[in-house]
Amino acid sequence: MAIFSYDNYVHRTEAEKTFRYPLDFLVVHVMAGTQMLHSVFGNALLSINGLAVNGKFTADGKEIIEYLKDSTNYPLSILFGRARLSSNEKLMLASMFHSLFAIGSQLSPEVGSTGIEMLETDMFKRHCFQTLTGIKFIVLTDPWQSGIDALLRKIYEIYSDFALKNPFYSLEMPISQVRANSYFTMTAKPRRRWANCALPSGTPDHGRL
Secondary structure (H helix, E strand, O other): OEEEEEEOOOOOOOEEEEEOOOOOOOEEEOOOOOOOEEEOOOOEEEEEOOEEEEOOEEOOOOEHHHHHHOHHHOOEEEEEEOOOOOHHHHHHHHHHHHHHHHHHHHHOOOOOOOOOOEEEOOOOEEEEEEOOOOOEEEEEEOOOOOOHHHHHHHHHHHHHHHHHOOOOOOOOOOOOOHHHHHHHHHHHOOOOOEEEEEEEOOOOOOOOO
16 A cells, blocks of 8 residues: 655657558557557557547547557557556555565575665666565666665655654555645655655554664
């Protein structure tokens, strides 16, 4: 369960191109749990002929795969870009990471392993800081971003001050305080390249580092 999520979204370059039949690329469904269609070169289909793409359908209800197979629809203009994660996708990825974190802790040859602290790909890094009582703080950044350890600890400090010390806050529930949310936002915003900041809850946390 995510108790707080913040997107410092950096606009990615979008590209629009007119195609003739047949297409010189393949459209695939990348993840079974998502409804976004992707091309083989990694970008999502955002619109076709100016009509926004909603999952596997265009805004006027046409099934995209079948639409692209019909030669009478050509030429057509397709807009590609990076799709933003939905709330459900964030929860799914956080749950998946929680399982990988637990497995990694058990498989590590190091005694008393603290689990996965960073996952690195060509496109992003996922940093994780777990408190002594099990709360996980996760930040997604660009691969070259530095200083994330300090950010994670600052987020934990804000969580301790504005959530745990609030007598009306229930553990593992979303943080809805305006003041707390503004502090989380101000902490992440100066680092313009931090893409996502999510706090999936683990076990109840009663302490502070």
